[in-house]
Amino acid sequence: MNNRVSRCAMFVTPTNPRFIDKAWTRGGDVYILDIEDSIAPAEKQRCRTLIRESIEKANKGGASIYVRINKPFVDADLPYAVWPGVDRIMLPKTESAADLRHAHEIILRLEKERGIPPNSIELSPMIESALGTMNIYELLTATPRKIYSQGGAGGYDMSVDLGIEMFADFDQYTFPVAYVALAAMSLDIEATGGVFIPNTSGRVDQSDQAAKQAAAFHAAHIHHAGALHPAFIQPLISGLTPTAEEVAWANKVVDAFDQLTDAGEAVGRLDGKVIDKYEYKLAKRTLDWAAACAAKDAYKARALSRAQAA
Amino acid sequence: MNPRRSWMIVPAHDPDAVARCQEHKPDVVVLDLEYSVPPKSKEAARAGLADAVKKLGEAQVDAFVRVERDTRWADVRAAMHRGLKGIVFPGPDAPEEVSDLGNHIAAMEKERGLDPGIVELVLMLESAKGFWNAAAIAQASPRVTALGVGRIDLTMQLGPLPQDEFRLYRFLMTRTLVAARMLGQQPLGALWRPGSRGGEATKAGTAKAAREARLMGFTGCVCATAEQVAPVNEGFAPA
Numbered sequence: 001m002n003n004r005v006s007r008c009a010m011f012v013t014p015t016n017p018r019f020i021d022k023a024w025t026r027g028g029d030v031y032i033l034d035i036e037d038s039i040a041p042a043e044k045q046r047c048r049t050l051i052r053e054s055i056e057k058a059n060k061g062g063a064s065i066y067v068r069i070n071k072p073f074v075d076a077d078l079p080y081a082v083w084p085g086v087d088r089i090m091l092p093k094t095e096s097a098a099d100l101r102h103a104h105e106i107i108l109r110l111e112k113e114r115g116i117p118p119n120s121i122e123l124s125p126m127i128e129s130a131l132g133t134m135n136i137y138e139l140l141t142a143t144p145r146k147i148y149s150q151g152g153a154g155g156y157d158m159s160v161d162l163g164i165e166m167f168a169d170f171d172q173y174t175f176p177v178a179y180v181a182l183a184a185m186s187l188d189i190e191a192t193g194g195v196f197i198p199n200t201s202g203r204v205d206q207s208d209q210a211a212k213q214a215a216a217f218h219a220a221h222i223h224h225a226g227a228l229h230p231a232f233i234q235p236l237i238s239g240l241t242p243t244a245e246e247v248a249w250a251n252k253v254v255d256a257f258d259q260l261t262d263a264g265e266a267v268g269r270l271d272g273k274v275i276d277k278y279e280y281k282l283a284k285r286t287l288d289w290a291a292a293c294a295a296k297d298a299y300k301a302r303a304l305s306r307a308q309a310a
Numbered sequence: 311m312n313p314r315r316s317w318m319i320v321p322a323h324d325p326d327a328v329a330r331c332q333e334h335k336p337d338v339v340v341l342d343l344e345y346s347v348p349p350k351s352k353e354a355a356r357a358g359l360a361d362a363v364k365k366l367g368e369a370q371v372d373a374f375v376r377v378e379r380d381t382r383w384a385d386v387r388a389a390m391h392r393g394l395k396g397i398v399f400p401g402p403d404a405p406e407e408v409s410d411l412g413n414h415i416a417a418m419e420k421e422r423g424l425d426p427g428i429v430e431l432v433l434m435l436e437s438a439k440g441f442w443n444a445a446a447i448a449q450a451s452p453r454v455t456a457l458g459v460g461r462i463d464l465t466m467q468l469g470p471l472p473q474d475e476f477r478l479y480r481f482l483m484t485r486t487l488v489a490a491r492m493l494g495q496q497p498l499g500a501l502w503r504p505g506s507r508g509g510e511a512t513k514a515g516t517a518k519a520a521r522e523a524r525l526m527g528f529t530g531c532v533c534a535t536a537e538q539v540a541p542v543n544e545g546f547a548p549a
Binding site for chain 1: 439
């Protein structure tokens with residue numbers, strides 16, 4: 001439901017009751033149940049067995065649910081990760097088309113066994129290495145499953161693989177970010193990531209950083225962001241939702257362009273600004289995104305009041 | 311060959327603009343059948359091309375015609391007259407589109423009695439598909455003499471970044487530059503910034519965009535308005 005709206009996808013650890021039990025009260029669009037980096041090796045098996053019950057806990061507030069599995073344990077993780085209620089599987093450190101096909105085939109088998117419509121669970125290859133970056137096009141076209149391209153925008157693993165210091169005050173991911181984004185855009189695949197915000201603090205829990213990030217993403221027309229800390233949820237959600245002023249302007253642009261078209265014109269002016277087919281498309285996109293956000297927020301509000309009443 | 315720094319867009323349906331375009335001293339005149347022509351004036355624009363191309367050709371002006379992607383077959387047909395230097399094709403997505411258009415131009419050269427291969431093809435990349443395939447697209451026809459960056463902030467909806475640049479813009483410019491240089495084609499583009507681009511750009515903003523593009527390796531760009539010709543010529547002049 002409203003899965004395309006993920007203004008804030010927040011990682012939670014199923015093994016920590018403090019996080020998983022409260023997640024639904026925090027208003028995230030998406031919770032990512034993590035079996036990967038936030039889970040110690042000795043805890044992996046216990047974490048796997050907690051995924052199924054964690055889905056129902058984390059989605060009580062209307063959030064979508066993703067599961068992040070481990071690159072070395074794809075075969076072992078997926079039988080614990082593919083359940084009704086899971087919207088997307090995140091596949092870290094994806095490097096090749098073969099990686100993606102392997103995961104896709106296991107998911108397909110599990111979907112059939114568990115009464116989930118085939119190919120309904122999305123797959124998100126996370127690009128976190130040099131090899132994954134260079135293979136991006138072939139891996140995005142490797143399966144018939146709906147794909148979201150994720151990564152290339154820095155992160156710990158990418159930085160380690162490339163030998164980059166990630167807490168620097170300048171953008172050193174320009175090539176991998178752009179290369180991955182261009183491949184995804186050329187295939188009409190939605191991609192996350194893309195705007196570099198300097199962060200030399202070494203910390204990921206500062207909510208003023210979240211507001212800054214949201215403003216930069218919003219300006220750049222990027223709708224999706226991830227979070228490691230709950231303090232990021234509200235700033236990201238409000239910052240990535242079109243404002244009332246933006247919606248009002250978009251409506252004016254659409255009306256003005258419709259009038260232009262009726263008059264046989266292609267370019268006009270509105271309040272001193274150029275109105276043309278490009279502005280029209282952008283305005284339509286703003287309205288479409290605003291409607292999707294409103295639907296998601298309404299869905300979450302209904303789910304939340306049901307959960308609170310229970 | 312004369313330098314081709316400024317490629318001035320001239321709405322082909324506007325006889326006055328066409329008649330006076332040389333006053334601004336553009337290196338190249340681009341008679342437009344695309345963005346600057348309202349749908350209701352498209353036929354008039356096409357009808358005026360034979361005369362405009364002939365006159366510009368006689369005046370030794372490099373005259374190109376920018377076609378519209380969706381109507382490019384009929385637009386090329388309307389443009390192919392003696393005096394035409396080339397066709398500007400905005401927004402190619404795939405190599406086959408370029409080779410097909412090249413073949414269409416060849417057929418028209420024959421039909422109109424023009425020398426085979428005389429009409430150039432200039433490609434302005436405007437889509438993610440086009441940029442992904444840039445090198446293959448640019449070598450899909452031997453007629454291609456220039457490869458450019460179109461109004462990608464608009465066509466690809468690339469929003470501004472905190473550092474006053476459009477998202478992905480430098481990468482896409484450089485990708486275009488490498489493909490063009492590899493093939494011996496002219497790289498066209500300017501480092502337009504949010505708030506100073508297209509018809510909105512100030513003279514100073516235009517000069518800066520051109521100067522920065524020259525430093526990046528580009529040698530010319532499209533001028534959306536006549537006022538941009540002088541700052542573009544200046545910006546692309548060697549220091």
